[in-house]
Amino acid sequence: MKNDESRNDESRNVNNISTEAATSPDGSKKSHDKSAGREAFRYAFPLTVPICAGFLFLGISYGLFAVGQGLPWYLPIIMSATIFAGSMEFVTVALLTAPFDPLGAFILAFMVNGRHIFYGLTMLTRYTSQGWKKYPLIFGMCDESFALNATVNLPDNVDRGWFYLHVTWLNFVYWVLGVAMGSIGSQFITLNLKGIEFVLAALFAVIFLDILLKGKNLLPGCIGLGVSLLMRIVLGPDVFMLPAMALMVVIFSLLYKFKGKKETDLADEGGTAS
Amino acid sequence: MTAWEMTITIGAVVLGTMATRFISFVVFAKSEKPPAIVTYLGDMLPAAVMGLLVVYSLKDVSLSVAPNGIPEAIALVILAAVHYWRRNLLLSIAVGTIVYMFLVQEIF
Numbered sequence: 001m002k003n004d005e006s007r008n009d010e011s012r013n014v015n016n017i018s019t020e021a022a023t024s025p026d027g028s029k030k031s032h033d034k035s036a037g038r039e040a041f042r043y044a045f046p047l048t049v050p051i052c053a054g055f056l057f058l059g060i061s062y063g064l065f066a067v068g069q070g071l072p073w074y075l076p077i078i079m080s081a082t083i084f085a086g087s088m089e090f091v092t093v094a095l096l097t098a099p100f101d102p103l104g105a106f107i108l109a110f111m112v113n114g115r116h117i118f119y120g121l122t123m124l125t126r127y128t129s130q131g132w133k134k135y136p137l138i139f140g141m142c143d144e145s146f147a148l149n150a151t152v153n154l155p156d157n158v159d160r161g162w163f164y165l166h167v168t169w170l171n172f173v174y175w176v177l178g179v180a181m182g183s184i185g186s187q188f189i190t191l192n193l194k195g196i197e198f199v200l201a202a203l204f205a206v207i208f209l210d211i212l213l214k215g216k217n218l219l220p221g222c223i224g225l226g227v228s229l230l231m232r233i234v235l236g237p238d239v240f241m242l243p244a245m246a247l248m249v250v251i252f253s254l255l256y257k258f259k260g261k262k263e264t265d266l267a268d269e270g271g272t273a274s
Numbered sequence: 275m276t277a278w279e280m281t282i283t284i285g286a287v288v289l290g291t292m293a294t295r296f297i298s299f300v301v302f303a304k305s306e307k308p309p310a311i312v313t314y315l316g317d318m319l320p321a322a323v324m325g326l327l328v329v330y331s332l333k334d335v336s337l338s339v340a341p342n343g344i345p346e347a348i349a350l351v352i353l354a355a356v357h358y359w360r361r362n363l364l365l366s367i368a369v370g371t372i373v374y375m376f377l378v379q380e381i382f
Contacts, residue, residue, distance in 0.1 A: 054364050061371070075280070082288045087327060092287050100279045102286040109290025112327070115320040116291075120298025121313065128299060141295045195375035201331035201346070202353055202370035206363050208324040209354055213361070217321035224322025228329035237333040244326055252318045256311050 040162035047152070048170045051144045055171065058086060059178020060185070061199040066093045067186040068193055080179035084142060084172060088112050090200045104242075111245045119146040130161040140168040142175075223251055341382040349374035 059080065066076035071093065079089050088109055095105050119141055126149070127134045127141075137149075145168045154160055186193075208225070211217045231244040275283070335343045353370030360366070 057364060057368065075284075079284055079287075082284065083291050085291050088287060088291055091330070092284065095283055095287070096275060096280055100275055100283065102282050105283050105286040106290040109287040110293055112323065113291045113294040114323060116294035117298055117312075118317070118320065120295060121302070124298060124302055128303070134299070138295050138299055139292065192379055193375070195345075195378040196371065198346075198349060198374035199367060199371040201328065202349070202367045202374070204324060204327040204331050205350055205353060205370070206357055206366045208321075208328050209357050209366075210361075210363065211321045211324055213358070217318075220318040221321035221325050223318075224325030225328065226325075227322075228326040232329050232333055240333070241326070241330060244329075245323075248319070248322050248326070249315070252315055252322070253311070255318070256314045 036159040037162045037166075039157070040159045041166045043154070043158050044163050044166035045170065047148055048167055048174070051148070051171055052174045054144070055174035056178040056181070058199070058203065059175050059180075060182035061196060062086070062089060063179045063182020063184070064186045064193055065090070065182075065196055065199065066179075067183050068196060069093050069097060071096065073183045073187065076183040077176065077180045080176045081172075083109075084140060084175065085109075085113050085116075086142070086175070087200075087204065090203075108241065111242070115143075116141060119143075119150075122146070122150055126160070127164070130164065133161045133165050137164050137168055140172050142171060145171045220252070224248060227251070345374055345377040345382050348377060 062080070063073075063076050066079075066089075067073055075096075076089070076093075079092060083089050083092065091108065091112060092105070095101075095108070120138070123137075123141065123146065127137045130137060148167050149164045152163070154163060208221065211221050227247050228240070228244045231240040231247065234240075235243060332343075332346060335346050337343050349370050352373050353366050356369045357363075357366035
């Protein structure tokens, strides 16, 4: 991830590559308003190529996994296009093979995707000012689209709204395409896929490890893992999720009260003093 | 589960997911700065929830029933080593999954 950050910081390199691509092929720059979308696309597409690779791999894995768990081939495709949140789609496969509990499903989806609330706070002003585009932008605000749109440094001649939108819909298409390839392809694949479900644990473990390696979120990461392990051991595999999440919110609220609040009070005092 | 129950379950997940994406834009449509505790929870919860998801995805592993979680442990150690070495999310996920599939198919 350090590499990614430095890549974003060194966006001049990316700019050079993209501007070359944008200006060389044809003279569509004359009607600037009409070509704003195309211009932004030429800038957005190269940045989404790594996400394309990742989404195709994960999407194929998800499609294979879901069909392997007994779901009909079209259901993972529908879920990928409507839920559009990778980890929650894996969890939904488990929900669909468990007893019917729509309220539990809603609460679980809200808690599992709670990080989007933070993304929303970050993109609040940037997306709200995009007119009609803000609805597809918010609908498709997955980890990867957020990461690109929140960190990119755009030159003035590239339309921000179109750039955000191109990144968002491209990533959406990569994911749905990957899932479709996996779930449809699984009917023709005779490979022994026992153990493919581990891709889920591997995905979460790697993201978690990446957070720990960055060092910044060591404390909340360890609290989250510790609380979850404790609740899993005490309450068993079936009902530990919601109590674990509730306990986390309580712990972090207390931490905020005793530790975080002091810091913000100091910051506020500093702010009013100056 | 019937087809109707599946539809409702997926619908509930869609609603829950979209609520997380739209809520900030609805709640803070007018004010510029969200309350400090919301920002604080937004800082803390992503890492904590990822820890929870690790446990969730391995919740049915039993240490007392064969193979005692050994394939999971081996795959996770190799995954962690690869990730520490290369810091490439996709490579680490691919290696970890392939190692696990090999272990449960050929050895355990």
